[in-house]
Amino acid sequence: MSRAGNSRLWHPYADMQAVGQSGELVLTRGEGSYVVDESGRRYLDLSASLWYCLVGHGRxxxxxxxxxxxxxxxxxxxxxxxxxxxxxxxxxxxxxxxxxxxxxxxxxxxxxxxxxxxxxxxxxxxxxxxxxxxxxxxxxxxxxxxxxxxxxxxxxxxxxxxxxxxxxxxxxxxxxxxxxxxxxxxxxxxxxxxxxxxxxxxxxxxxxxxxxxxxxxxxxxxxxxxxxxxxxxxxxxxxxxxxxxxxxxxxxxxxxxxxxxxxxxxxxxxxxxxxxxxxxxxxxxxxxxxxxxxxxxxxxxxxxxxxxxxxxxxxxxENLLAASRQLEVALAERLSPFADHALVSEVRAGVGAMASISLTPDALEKTPTLPAQFSATLREHGALTRTLVGGEIQISPPLIWTTTELDWMQNSIELTLDTLTRRGL
Ligand SMILES: Cc1ncc(COP(=O)(O)O)c(C=O)c1O
The missing domain is CATH 3.40.640.10 (Type I PLP-dependent aspartate aminotransferase-like (Major domain))
Known part of the structure; x- marks a missing residue:
């Protein structure tokens, strides 16, 4: 999974020193709402890559x-x-x-x-x-x-x-x-x-x-x-x-x-x-x-x-515009409870199949690496996304999600927040 130090690929939006040390996550396959890395591990794609994969991967x-x-x-x-x-x-x-x-x-x-x-x-x-x-x-x-x-x-x-x-x-x-x-x-x-x-x-x-x-x-x-x-x-x-x-x-x-x-x-x-x-x-x-x-x-x-x-x-x-309207409601329902978590200051959802979870300014100030730690821990719990500039976690799924993916999203975020809390963050 990791090619630490050996890669010649200069990544966009990256601290290449950090990438050189930690290595890269090399993806090899896409299957609908999921992507798979070179070790065969599957991740739910919470962000449709960079917002764009509306119809899902591997079509x-x-x-x-x-x-x-x-x-x-x-x-x-x-x-x-x-x-x-x-x-x-x-x-x-x-x-x-x-x-x-x-x-x-x-x-x-x-x-x-x-x-x-x-x-x-x-x-x-x-x-x-x-x-x-x-x-x-x-x-x-x-x-x-x-x-x-x-x-x-x-x-x-x-x-x-x-x-x-x-x-x-x-x-x-x-x-x-x-x-x-x-x-x-x-x-x-x-x-x-x-x-x-x-x-x-x-x-x-x-x-x-x-x-x-x-x-x-x-x-x-x-x-x-x-x-x-x-x-x-x-x-x-x-x-x-x-x-x-x-x-x-x-x-x-x-x-x-x-x-x-x-x-x-x-x-x-x-x-x-x-x-x-x-x-x-x-x-x-x-x-x-x-x-x-x-x-x-x-x-x-x-x-x-x-x-x-x-x-x-x-x-x-596949009526994916209508599906998007349904996802808009489902995302708001599934994500809003996270607003009560100690590490979360706000959940933004309810307009479009796009949402975010903001980490609290206090937690971000105490641990500037928190967004990176969130993303890494989320991967351990089987999901992939990125954090945005203000420490918000991006949720913008492919429009093909079903309740299986909504459940997976909820579980992986919950496990991630709990893991980070247990680590004292
Ligand atoms: C609102 C908006 N405009 C423009 C761009 C730039 O698009 P690209 O990355 O395809 O050049 C982006 C990319 O995320 C965007 O979100």
Whole structure:
């Protein structure tokens, strides 16, 4: 199970000194809601890897879709006027699902690419419309918008920006749950300076924070009033995680741009997209902009798009959006009792199939390694997840969970908290 010191793999989001000492958990198989390591040990996947594995692991149907497409045409550039059938079909299908008028779809290779694409679309849009002074992006504290340069500039989690300078974007961060904070920033800067407001409908990496009632409709109203574009980052929430194809539908908003990735393929192949409503696409489609010099080698990758189509088929056929709504209730029921545990300060659940358990600030201060110890102990009790930046345990299962998995989750968390308590933490 461990390759301590021998690995040449530089892990993302890792203290490589610690990994070098402890070794790695090497996974070799995925089976539905479970993954298996090289020693044959099975773990319940509490987080659908990084939120994305909506349909569960090891789906032969998705492998077949990839193989069928690869032998036909693995892919070809979609720059300029070249296209392929899966990219066309997927764009049409996503456009149909999106809560925007005449939506068009720009494909990327993942969420960070999509955020960067949205940022550049916003900048190019305002240049084209003759309002180049609209340079300021408003983003929220606790927000996560990927790891490219512009996206890191939008991130509202200080630890992720720490040590990086010149992140490039003209960003104003506002308190995540306050419409007044947005109004104040706009009053101070002047409405004619604001290019866009970026929001995650439910903040994910920042701790699983659902918006206050009316917040997203309020942001939309501010955007409409001031002319700022509304960019909704649905990288986590898109394609069923909150019981609708998009959280924007659930919260009854119509964004100018939706950024998505992850659930689009359930992670079987890397693929992201920016969905643009008519307002933003118009100057790119009516000749105002002319050729937009932006695109990725793998934009519209035929095999990734074929897998996405097959993934959407599964989500449809197996009613996984409805399952997500049921999981939302079940997770809240099963997890809320943990709020009484001495190591837990809060359980966040009840909006979407996403939840978190916050470890207490006191315990985290006393034992800074507590999140790592939690994850390691949870593994001993047969489940896998990670802790988020504020010490929250991430629960965002594949949408295929049954009561067996809910029981397994409850038992493994209970055993983990009890083990840590016995160790004096
Ligand atoms: C809300 C949000 N936006 C963007 C991203 C970046 O996506 P990726 O890691 O695919 O680049 C993530 C990744 O977790 C995310 O949660």
């Amino acid at each position: 032969a149907e998705l492998a077949q879709a990839a193989a069928d497409q690869m032998v036909q045409l693995e892919t070809y550039s979609t720059f300029s006027d070249i296209s392929n059938v899966p990219a066309e079909e997927l764009a049409a299908r996503v456009s149909e699902l999106a809560p925007m008028d005449k939506a068009v779809v720009f494909f990327t290779s993942g969420g960070s690419d999509s955020i960067e694409t949205a940022l550049k679309m916003v900048k190019r849009y305002w240049q084209a419309l003759g309002e180049p002074e609209r340079t300021v992006q408003i983003a929220r504290t606790g927000a996560y918008h990927g790891m490219h340069m512009g996206g890191t500039g939008l991130v509202g989690i200080p630890a992720m920006r720490q040590g990086h300078t010149d992140l490039g974007s003209d960003v104003r961060h506002v308190q995540w749950d306050s419409l007044d904070a947005i109004e104040n920033a706009i009053d101070e800067l002047g409405p004619s300076r604001i290019a866009a407001i970026f929001v995650e409908p439910i903040i994910g990496v920042g701790g699983v924070l659902a918006p206050p009632t009316g917040y997203l409709a309020g942001v939309q109203e501010i955007c409409r009033r001031t002319g700022a574009l509304l960019v909704v980052d649905e990288v986590v929430t898109g394609f069923g995680r909150v019981g609708e194809w998009f959280a924007s539908t659930r919260f009854e908003i119509e964004p100018d741009l939706i950024v998505c990735a992850k659930g689009l393929t359930s992670g079987y192949l890397p693929l992201g997209a920016v969905i643009a409503g008519n307002r933003v696409s118009a100057p790119f489609y009516d000749g105002t902009v002319g050729p937009w010099r932006h695109g990725y080698t793998y934009s519209g990758h035929a095999t990734a798009c074929a897998v996405a189509l097959a993934n959407l088929d599964i989500l449809d056929r």
